[in-house]
Amino acid sequence: MNSITPSSCNTLLFKSSTNPLFPPLKPMFLFPPKPPLSLSSFVFLPKLPSPKFHPRILAGYPRNFLGIVSCCQNPQNSGCPASDDESQLELDRLVSLLPEEMRCRLRQHPELDKLMEVVMDLGRNPIARFPSGDFELSDCPITFQDLEFATSQVGDFAVDNRAGISRTLHRISAVRNRKNAIIGLTCRVGRAITGSADLLRDLVKDGASLLLIGPPGVGKTTIIREVARMLADDYQKRVMIVDTSNEIGGDGDIPHAGIGSARRMQVPNADMQHMAVHKEVIGLIAICDIGI
Template identity: 50%
Template sequence: MAVPPLSANQLRVTDNLSQLLEVLPPPLRAVLEHEETVEGLIEIVLDLGRDAEARFSDGRVVWLREGIPVTNEDIAFVTARVGAFGKDNRAGIERTLHRISAIRNRQGKIIGLTCRIGRAVFGTIDIIRDIVESGKSILMLGRPGRGKTTKLREVARVLSDEFGKRVIIVDTSNEIAGDGDIPHPAIGRARRMQVPTPEDQHGVMIEAVENHMPEVVVIDEIGVEQEAFAARTIAERGVQLIGTAHGNSLENLLMNPTLSDMVGGIQAVTLSDEEAKKRGTQKTVLERKSPPTFDVIIEIMEVDKLAIHHDVMRTVDKMLRGGQPRPEIRVRNANGQVDIIQKSDIEAQREPVERTGSLFDDGGHGHNGGGGVREGSRIAPPAADGGPAAPTLSNGKPLPATVTIFPYGVSRSRLERAIRTLRVPAFIGNNVKEGDVIIALKANYRKEPAKLQEGISRNIPTYVIKSNTYVQIENVLREIFRMPIEISEEDMAVQLAEEAIEEIINDPSGGLNSLELAPQSSFLRRLQHQTAENYKMLSESIGAEPNRRVRISRP
C-alpha cells in the first residue's frame, strides 16, 4: 500500500525516527541509514533466531543483516535503551510516538520485539472535521494500522488548540501522547492522564471527569465491558467522547455482547399474540435497549476511505428491524481533496424536509412585532455581509447560553425527554416571566389566555405545535436551536397516528368516533397499529393495496 497523498492542509511528520534508529544494534541501524527513503517505514521486527526485517507501507520488506539471525544480545541492546515494559508488554522512547512491543516465552523472557513507527500527521482529520466540530460523541472502528490513533491524536490537538476546549486524553499505553511524563507536542494543549495498567482504564476514565472537568475526553481502544459502561457514564454527564474500538463495522459492534452497550445494546422483547400478528413478526423480537453512548460511528475502511453513520440511534433501530444501513462514504482522492461518493439514507431524508413548509402551525394567529410566532423558518437569515448569522430567536434576540422554556399545554415529561435526547442547553421554567421562549399547544394558543398574552407583550417568542406528540416537541426544539429537522417515514407515520388519536380524544362534541389515516406500507401500518394500542385505542387495516390504510376508533 503506497503512502496516501496529502492535501494542502496536511503535513506528514516522521517524528524522531533517528531516535528509534539509535536504539537498534549498529549493524541493523546501518542498513536502514543506507536506505534511499525511510518515509514509508512502518515497523521493524526482531525475532530471536530469525533475520531482522523492516516493513514498509508499500509492501516492501528489507532484510537487515541478511543471513545473520537475531541474538539475545540484539534484543537486550534494544530493551536497555527504551522505557520500561508495562503489563501490556509495551514500551516507548521518551517524548516520541514510537511503540516497542515485546513477545515473551513461557518463563517471561523477551524473545521478540516489534518496533512500530509513530507519526504525527497534522491535518489528517480534514476528512471528518465537520463532524469533530459538531460536538457529537464519535467512535472510530477499524482494523489495526488504519490510522485510528493518528486521528485521535489530531482530534485532541484541533479541539484543544483551535477551539480552546478542555481536552483530557486517557492514554493507556502512552500511544497517543508518547512515552515519558511530558506529552508529545502533537496533542497540542490537551492534557494526558496515564493509566497504570490496562485493567485500570475504566477507573481513570471516570477519574478524568470527576477531577478535571473536561469538555472532551479522548480514549483509545475501548475493549471491555467496564470501559463501555464508563464511557456511558461520561456521556451522560454531557462530555463529548472521542474514542476507538477494534472491530470493522457497526454490525460487528452491535453483535459484540461486551461492547454493544456503546450503541444502545440489544434486548429480546416478547410480544403478545395479537401484537406479533399485527407486526407480522415472531413473538420474540430484538430491540435497542437504551440510547447509544456515541452519536456518530466512523468505520475506517482504508486509511483515506471512511464510512460514516451520522445517526447511530436510527441506524441501529433500522438494523434490528432487518434493514441494511447505508452510511455516507468519504474518500480522499489523488489530489488530496475529500469526495463524498455515497450519501447516507439519513442524509437523503433531510432534503425534502428542508423544502417543505413549517411543521408548526400558528393557526392563522401570527403577530407582527412583539414576541411573534415562529412560522417555519429553519435557517437563520444570512448576515448583511453575506456571512453566517449568529443564532437568534424569532424576536431577533441572541440565543441565550441556556434557554428557559415555558410550556403551555405541552407535556412536560415529553419536553424533558426531548431536551435530554437532543442534549440542548435548556430547562423548563414555571413562570412565563422567566421564559426565553414559549412552546404552546395549538388548541390552547387559539384561546389566547392571559398567560400567553402576557408573554407576547413581553416580546417572548412563541412556538406553536399542532399536537402534543414527542416528534413535534423534538422538532420545535430543533427549530429553536437551529438543528437539522429530520423526519423519517417511521416518525411521520407514528406522528400521523398520534395526531388522529388526539383529535378523536379531544373532540368537544364526542361524536368523532374514528378517523382513517393515509395509505402506508405494511411496515408503517404496523407502527400505527402499535401506536393506537399504546393509547388504548382500536385500529384496523382497511382497503386494498396500494390504498390500504389504518382506521383508528374509540374503544
C-alpha cells in the same frame, strides 16, 4: 469470517450526557472495505449504549490518509508530519535501538522516512516494513544480545508488554516465552500528522460523540491525536486525553507536541479511565483502547 474485538478500537468521546463515559455514539468505520471485513464482523456493536445506531461508513477513506507518512505526496487531501526536522530526530531515536549493522543498512534505504516498523524475532533475520514491502536488515538471525541491546534503551515494559521512547510516539511491543523472557520485539514508528483529521472537521464542529473502529495499523490513534489537538487549539475546548498505553500523547511524563494544548492523563489500565471524569472539570474526553 474474522471479527474485530473491542480491544482493537480507539474512541473519541464528546460532550458528556447522563453517563459521561458513555454518551450516545456515532460510530465511524475506518477500515479498507475488502474481505474478510464486513459490518457483520463487528459482533459487539449492538451492545453499544446508544438507542439509535446510524453508522457512517467512510468506504472511500484512502489508506495513506490514515497515518502513513506517504500521504505527504498529496498534502492538500491528507496531511503531513508537523515538522520534518522533528520527525527525523524522533525516527533517529528509534533507529538507534538497533545494532550497528542494522542501523547502517536501514539508513541506506530510500524510503527511510516512510518506515512503518521493525520486527526482531529471535533466530530470524530482522525485517523493516515499508509501504512498498519488507526489507531484510541483516543476513544474520537476531540473538538475545540484539534484543537486550534494544530493550536496555527503552522504558520499562508495562503489563501489556509495551514500552516507549520518552517524548516520542514510537511503541515497542515485546513477545515473551513461557518463562517470561523477551524473544521478539516490534518497533512501530509513530508520527503526528497535522491535517490528518480534516475530513472529520465537520463532525468535530458538530460536537457529536465519535467511535473510531478498525484493524491495527490503519491510523485510528493518529486521527484521535489530531482531533484532540484540533479541538484544543482550533476550537479552544477543554480536552482531556485518557492515555491507557501512552500511544496518543507519547511516552514519558511530558506529552508529545502532537496533542497541542490538550491535557493528558496517564492511566495504568482501562479500569482507571473513569478517573478523568471524577477528578477533572473537562468538556471533551479522548480515550484510547477502551476494550483492554
